[in-house]
Amino acid sequence: MLEGYAEYYSVELSQKIRRGNNESRRKGNLTGGKLPYGYKNVDKKAVIIPEHAEVIRYIYDRYSIGVFVKDIIAELTSKGIMYNGKPFAQNTIYNILKNERYSGIYRFNGEVFDNIYPQIVDTETFNKVREKVNANKFGKRSEEITYLLKDKIVCGYCGKSIIGENGTARNGERKYYYKCCGRKKKTTDCNKQAVRKEVLEKIVLDCVIEQIQKTNNLDYIVNCLMQEQQRQSQANVVLNLLLKEQHTTENSINNIMTAIENGGTTNTAMKRIRELETRQAELERQILIEKSKTAVQLTETQIREFYLQALALEPKLLINYVVKQIVLFDDRIEIQFNSPIMESPDNRGFLLCEKSVKLAYKVPHRAEITKLEFEIELYV
Ligand SMILES: [Zn+2]
Incomplete structure (x- = not known):
């Protein structure tokens, strides 16, 4: 009883504090806590520090046209611009690039306040940069990009692995491809074209998900697994x-x-x-x-849920678990599936369809890849 009351009291108290803070926020006041780089606290109001604001805008402008973070740091350092007396750290730059307050917006508990932080970066530039940072997840460099189909995909012409590759377009945009290793390292005289990463991954994932979710395919998988379990x-x-x-x-x-x-x-x-x-x-x-x-046995429902929901939400798991090999040609893709009862890929595939199916895939609204109308062949 006493414990319950103490708990109730502290919850009520913290709610009161929260209400008070939100009142302050609605008036555009600061409510304590450290201010981000670029602002100072003057009578509970956030005020822009002009020389810092200039640095912030410089960082946004350079990043938005594709300059790498490490190069931005080198540029700032060469101009003698430091952060707490030291060159900017990569993390500091990414935190600046991700901080919505610079666009004048502050979010707290689902509420949006636009009257607390005066805007330093215009909304258009902020959104452009945010997209770029998100595309490079966690702001990391392209080397950390995950090539989903890696280790599973081979060239249909020379049999070598297909590996990830990236390049920078003239406008600074990073682009990612799957390219034949034989062609890239010139160990074969292969002419297989490189394929845009996101295009190929979408085609393969869509196709695999569509196939495993077909009723007769799923029934087959579930039956195999139930029998194996027994x-x-x-x-x-x-x-x-x-x-x-x-x-x-x-x-x-x-x-x-x-x-x-x-x-x-x-x-x-x-x-x-x-x-x-x-x-x-x-x-x-x-x-x-x-x-x-x-x-500890799985029920039929659990197996179905795993295939219908979990795998579809986890592309990496899906590819690792379900796909045995992908053979890539310029005009078609062969997808070979793992046996559902095998823990690791071996020589046995499994029958997904009564006969091989041909599917033409085209990603809409992408002018540059209309030539990639792949045919997909599914193999047992
Ligand atoms: Zn090749």
């Missing part, structure tokens, strides 16, 4: 051996007990019984462990 639990060799030993141990104990009842006690018999009883206890423990292992 087979494994029946074939739990360890458990069967333990159960067998438990049975013989019990019999032995009974036999000795009968012998003792009929003909008096011997030390050897008593010693033997104690040994058997110790063993019996240990067997019971191990049997419990083995039974709990086989008891």
Whole structure:
């Protein structure tokens, strides 16, 4: 009761504080806490520090035309512009590039305040930069870009791996491709064209998701997995051996007990019984462990959910788990699927469709890739 009251009291108190702070925010006042670079606190109001604002705008302008963060830092340092007496750190630059307050907007608990921080960066530039930062997730450089199909994809012409590659367009925009390794390293005389990363990934993901979500395909996968699960639990060799030993141990104990009842006690018999009883206890423990292992079984619904929802939301998992190999040609893609009952890819694929299917894919609204009307062939 007392504890409950203390909890209620502190919740109420913190709500009061929160209400008070929101009142202040609505009046455009600061509510404590450290101010971001570029502002100072004058009578509870955020006021722009002009020389810092100039640096912030410089950083936004350079980044928005594609200058790398490390180069922006070098430029600032060469002009003698420092941050707390030291050259700017990469993280500091990214924090500046991501801070919405510079565009005059401050969000708190779902409320938007546009009267607290005077604007330093115009909204258009801020949005452009934000898109760029988001495209390079966490503001990292292109090297950290994830090529989803990596390790699974080979060239249909020379058989070499297809690897990730990037380049910078004249306007500074970074572009990402899948390119034949044989062609790139000139180890083969392959002429396979490079394909835009996002285009190829979308085609493959869309196709794989569409296929595994088809009722007859999903039914097949679920059945395979259910049967395999059953087979494994029946074939739990360890458990069967333990159960067998438990049975013989019990019999032995009974036999000795009968012998003792009929003909008096011997030390050897008593010693033997104690040994058997110790063993019996240990067997019971191990049997419990083995039974709990086989008891953890997936239901049909869980398997369906995994394929219909989880995998579709996790592209990397989807590709790793479901796809065995992707063979890329200039005009078609072959997607080979893993057997659903295999933990790691092996030579066995599985039957997804009764016969191979040809699908033409085209990503709409992208003039530059209209030539990429891939045909997709699915293989067993
Ligand atoms: Zn090739």
